[in-house]
Amino acid sequence: MINHPLFVRREPEPRKVALDSCARRLAKSLMCVSLLLASAAATADGPPVTTQIVDLANKMDGVHPGFRAFHAKGVVVEGSFKASAEAAQLSRATLFNGSSIPVTVRFSDGSGMPNVADGSPAMPRGIAIKYHLPDGTDTDMVTNSFKFFPVGTGEDFRDLLEAIVASPPDAPKPTKLEQFFGSHPNAPKAIGSLPIPDSFADEEYHGINAFIFVNKSGQRQAVRYLVVPEKLVHLTPEEAAKQSPNYLFDELKQRIARKPPDSLEAEKKLLFMPTNLAAGIELSDDPLPSVRAAAYAVSFGRRSQPSSASSRPDNMNGHTSDGATHLSTVSP
């Protein structure tokens, strides 16, 4: 279940941008999403690194048609976001102008297994936010509960996944994973410090990658996003082991009003892209967002195949397809 990379290269000290994203309304319309083409070219040795990553994710966590290669288990809610005045001083992006911006949000467990237990250790939880801007465009923030990244490049992430796949419990010592950890000491630190929250709402989510905010005067500021909860509550692995396999999703359901469900339909069509940025937010020289975007496109392409969609079970997350069991809104 070790399944996501961290990123530790040094950037100019970023400012924290607290996201007051209060999801309030049911996801009521399906997102119209176009498949972005992966730009990575095949190498002489085989498919592009990003395709290799998705293939390895499928080896590690299994092939689950219709589901994301990572963060397979998720739920979609809708809400609104209002930026503080300070944000507009940093970026001219419309989402920071202080008006109420509708958002579509997907909470997720980081594993590629749709039925993973929510309390699993060494697994990030994610929140992906799509801001619907007044001009009809979107901008995305894709964050998770890793505090820092285990690796700094797509190649290293591929190698980490390869090492995990090559290190089953009966593998001879030192295992490939132990060897990888030996040469990449930040990786075990990052994975070992992943918390287990008592609720998706009581977790802190990190943007990890650096972006550049540009304000109306053209001033540039490197930032990393931090999504902060009202309170941070973590469980010990022992406490987590006593929770039901769907406790995070069940708990979220209790926080929100119930309305007719379309979370399952919405998440199939949704694609959150770390590189989908509004004017006023730019990529930095951080290499990871483009690697991520290419891998997300590969995963989206696979999960959107008609055969994938039709074979997708409608009881993911252990919920039935009964309307009352799915999430609608979430309180702040």
Ligand code: HEM
């Ligand atoms: C080399 C680095 C990474 C790779 C290759 C990678 C790969 C992927 C892939 C293939 C997906 C499934 C996309 C889809 O089908 O829509 C995904 C989802 C996701 N990733 Fe990453 N990822 C990387 C780094 C990160 C980082 C640094 C974060 C957080 C800061 C992150 C957070 C997420 C989240 C929250 C989702 C779920 C998005 C959703 O709800 O649709 N990933 N990742």
